[in-house]
Amino acid sequence: MSAKELADTSADPRLSRRLNVLRLCAGALALAGSLAALFPLAAGSLPPSAKSALFYSGFLAVLLGGGSLCAVERYRLKQLLCDSSGAAVDRAAVVDLTYEAEFDRLKNALVSVASHELRTPLNAILGYTEMLQEGTYGPLLSEQRNAVARIVSNIGQLLLLANNLLDHAQLEAGTLALNTVSFSPAELMDGVRGVMDMLARAKNLKLTGHIADDVPAILSGDRQRLHQILVNLIGNAIHFTDEGMVHVRIYRPDAAHWALAVSDTGRGIPEGLLQHVFEEPGQADNPLKRDYSGGGLGLSIVKRLVALMGGKVTVESESGRGSTFTVVLPLRESPAVTREGTG
Amino acid sequence: MNKPFALIIEDHADSAVIFAEALRSAGYETEIARSGSEALERLGATTPDVVVLDLQLPRVAGPDILRQIRADPRLAATHVIVATAHPQMTDSLAGEADSILVKPVSFIQLRDVAARLLPSITLNK
Numbered sequence: 230m231s232a233k234e235l236a237d238t239s240a241d242p243r244l245s246r247r248l249n250v251l252r253l254c255a256g257a258l259a260l261a262g263s264l265a266a267l268f269p270l271a272a273g274s275l276p277p278s279a280k281s282a283l284f285y286s287g288f289l290a291v292l293l294g295g296g297s298l299c300a301v302e303r304y305r306l307k308q309l310l311c312d313s314s315g316a317a318v319d320r321a322a323v324v325d326l327t328y329e330a331e332f333d334r335l336k337n338a339l340v341s342v343a344s345h346e347l348r349t350p351l352n353a354i355l356g357y358t359e360m361l362q363e364g365t366y367g368p369l370l371s372e373q374r375n376a377v378a379r380i381v382s383n384i385g386q387l388l389l390l391a392n393n394l395l396d397h398a399q400l401e402a403g404t405l406a407l408n409t410v411s412f413s414p415a416e417l418m419d420g421v422r423g424v425m426d427m428l429a430r431a432k433n434l435k436l437t438g439h440i441a442d443d444v445p446a447i448l449s450g451d452r453q454r455l456h457q458i459l460v461n462l463i464g465n466a467i468h469f470t471d472e473g474m475v476h477v478r479i480y481r482p483d484a485a486h487w488a489l490a491v492s493d494t495g496r497g498i499p500e501g502l503l504q505h506v507f508e509e510p511g512q513a514d515n516p517l518k519r520d521y522s523g524g525g526l527g528l529s530i531v532k533r534l535v536a537l538m539g540g541k542v543t544v545e546s547e548s549g550r551g552s553t554f555t556v557v558l559p560l561r562e563s564p565a566v567t568r569e570g571t572g
Numbered sequence: 573m574n575k576p577f578a579l580i581i582e583d584h585a586d587s588a589v590i591f592a593e594a595l596r597s598a599g600y601e602t603e604i605a606r607s608g609s610e611a612l613e614r615l616g617a618t619t620p621d622v623v624v625l626d627l628q629l630p631r632v633a634g635p636d637i638l639r640q641i642r643a644d645p646r647l648a649a650t651h652v653i654v655a656t657a658h659p660q661m662t663d664s665l666a667g668e669a670d671s672i673l674v675k676p677v678s679f680i681q682l683r684d685v686a687a688r689l690l691p692s693i694t695l696n697k
Contacts, residue, residue: 348657356590
């Protein structure tokens with residue numbers, strides 16, 4: 230469902246206008262956040278702690294902007310549950326028959342719209358930040374370079390969040406259908422590294438990749454979801470690694486399967502917590518929810534996507550010595566005719 | 573020798589500036605079209621080597637523009653890089669676009685993709 234369709238379902242033009250004003254306010258808040266995040270670049274003389282404060286307040290404002298968008302849609306839902314004269318309609322009937330389904334539908338539509346609408350401003354923030362980084366506007370001082378690297382790293386986290394919210398909404402709504410195409414594992418690896426290299430660079434980590442010789446040049450699978458799985462695993466590895474490297478391997482564990490493995494030299498996961506890493510962050514008994522916030526949604530999505538693909542994801546880790554996440558999938562070589570375009 | 577020419581079709585002003593700068597730094601001359609109709613007008617008057625195409629555009633939608641490029645023998649050598657905020661819209665375009673990038677598009681990645689197309693463009697001239 231697109232933003233336009235969501236807007237069209239609002240029958241009352243006055244309500245629409247009010248909602249648009251609120252959406253605008255939320256957008257403005259997000260923009261103010263981006264500006265606050267970029268402001269220290271202009272004020273080169275600020276101490277580093279003041280810069281950090283500005284970054285975090287900036288990104289907080291971006292998130293608040295998103296949160297306000299949620300609030301706007303909740304308000305709209307309330308309006309939907311009232312008749313045109315403003316009086317509440319029969320609550321019992323609404324709750325029994327419509328409320329839950331409608332709320333779920335709106336929630337998923339909202340998440341999907343919000344994640345699309347996050348992408349456009351993110352595109353501008355990322356682009357200008359990389360242009361600063363690449364010296365398009367002149368050379369940067371070393372403190373400014375660090376600041377820019379931290380903006381890039383935070384943009385990466387917002388991006389992961391946007392992707393995961395969308396997949397999560399589709400998984401919850403049961404509308405996520407796999408789109409099986411022929412793809413080249415080499416192109417999959419290149420595409421993922423194109424995006425993740427900037428995050429690794431921002432933390433001074435090395436991101437390397439290797440494809441074993443016995444992996445067929447063309448495989449069959451949902452390329453976009455495989456990309457998402459790798460982005461989540463690599464994003465997670467970068468998030469929890471402070472020095473060293475992240476290594477991605479594509480190989481064949483046996484004749485009937487192929488595998489993706491992402492290893493890091495990060496802090497690792499204590500043995501007692503390993504069984505919880507694929508749980509959703511909202512689960513009350515998940516002991517990871519405090520220390521490992523941010524990783525949870527991505528890994529639970531990886532697990533659900535891999536299960537949809539008929540595969541299995543496992544983790545091996547030792548506290549202080551890094552982790553390896555391995556996704557094993559059934560090998561389906563592709564009939565050459567359906568070869569997908571280079572995209 | 574003339575520089576290769578890239579047409580950036582993007583209605584979001586900041587994204588258009590960034591995409592144009594990425595292509596410029598890869599060695600292209602660039603021009604920006606801010607709507608689907610403006611894009612069709614420019615595609616009628618010029619022969620871009622590369623088109624960077626947003627999918628959600630005012631008046632004429634991106635997928636329709638892509639189909640018109642692919643149907644036009646005059647633009648047979650034109651490479652199309654799709655840059656979109658709607659990843660689920662891209663599955664049906666896989667055979668038609670040369671490259672599909674999902675927003676936020678990394679400036680460096682777009683510059684590299686554009687630079688990789690250069691050899692095939694020079695050969696065609």
